Amino acid sequence: xxxxxxxxxxxxxxxxxxxxxxxxxMDKKGATxxxxxxxxxxxxxxxxxHGAGQRKEEVAAAAPTTTHLHFYFHDTVSGKSPTAVxxxxxxxxxxxxxxxxxxxxxxxVMDDPLTAGPERGSAPVGRAQGLYMxxxxxRLGFLQAMNLVFTSGxxxxxxxxxxxxxxxxxxxxxxxxxxxxxxFRFARGYALLRTRWLDARTGDATVEYDVYVMH
Ligand SMILES: *[C@@H]1O[C@H](CO)[C@@H](O)[C@H](O)[C@H]1NC(C)=O
Numbered sequence: 001x002x003x004x005x006x007x008x009x010x011x012x013x014x015x016x017x018x019x020x021x022x023x024x025x026m027d028k029k030g031a032t033x034x035x036x037x038x039x040x041x042x043x044x045x046x047x048x049x050h051g052a053g054q055r056k057e058e059v060a061a062a063a064p065t066t067t068h069l070h071f072y073f074h075d076t077v078s079g080k081s082p083t084a085v086x087x088x089x090x091x092x093x094x095x096x097x098x099x100x101x102x103x104x105x106x107x108x109v110m111d112d113p114l115t116a117g118p119e120r121g122s123a124p125v126g127r128a129q130g131l132y133m134x135x136x137x138x139r140l141g142f143l144q145a146m147n148l149v150f151t152s153g154x155x156x157x158x159x160x161x162x163x164x165x166x167x168x169x170x171x172x173x174x175x176x177x178x179x180x181x182x183x184f185r186f187a188r189g190y191a192l193l194r195t196r197w198l199d200a201r202t203g204d205a206t207v208e209y210d211v212y213v214m215h
Pocket of ligand 1: 151153
């Protein structure tokens with residue numbers, strides 16, 4: 001190809017008497033080459049701006065690790081210092097046409113302790129902060145939205161965000177892990193919940209958590 005193909009000319013000069021631009025075959029080839037060179041230059045500049053650091057991070061993100069977390073969640077709604085509080089009472093079943101045992105419309109906000117062992121006084125692991133609300137008209141079924149905030153060990157300062165359906169009377173419930181921060185950036189996974197202790201009179205409960213997370 002001759003160098004003259006790359007020359008930038010006054011586009012008006014190419015206008016025929018009809019007023020419509022006519023692009024010749026040679027002009028198209030020249031324009032394609034010019035576009036290619038511009039894109040090449042832009043790519044080289046982007047590479048120089050972001051540098052090697054970003055490429056390393058991209059490599060790290062491409063190889064996720066899987067972590068299994070095991071701990072106990074203590075939901076205390078009774079007594080003088082509850083860790084979960086009722087902020088909205090469910091409307092009477094008759095008014096909402098829902099089952100009397102569904103608690104449909106109830107909202108509880110929690111800041112529940114997480115511990116390494118099943119006893120309330122065992123080593124603290126973190127907190128479960130968020131809410132659960134009655135969102136099933138036929139039975140006891142919650143929408144549960146919470147952050148697991150880790151305060152000890154290797155994951156101290158990191159969080160996981162969980163959002164899912166929790167029917168607390170089922171033997172096993174599964175909640176999706178939808179994200180995370182710190183060590184858990186890019187997190188996705190799931191949590192399995194099993195009630196280990198329940199005071200049927202007050203509703204206080206201890207729940208075992210097995211969380212499997214890729215990050
Ligand atoms: C967790 O991290 C915080 C902030 O860095 C620190 O103050 C605290 O002592 C750590 N806790 C544990 C149990 O390591």
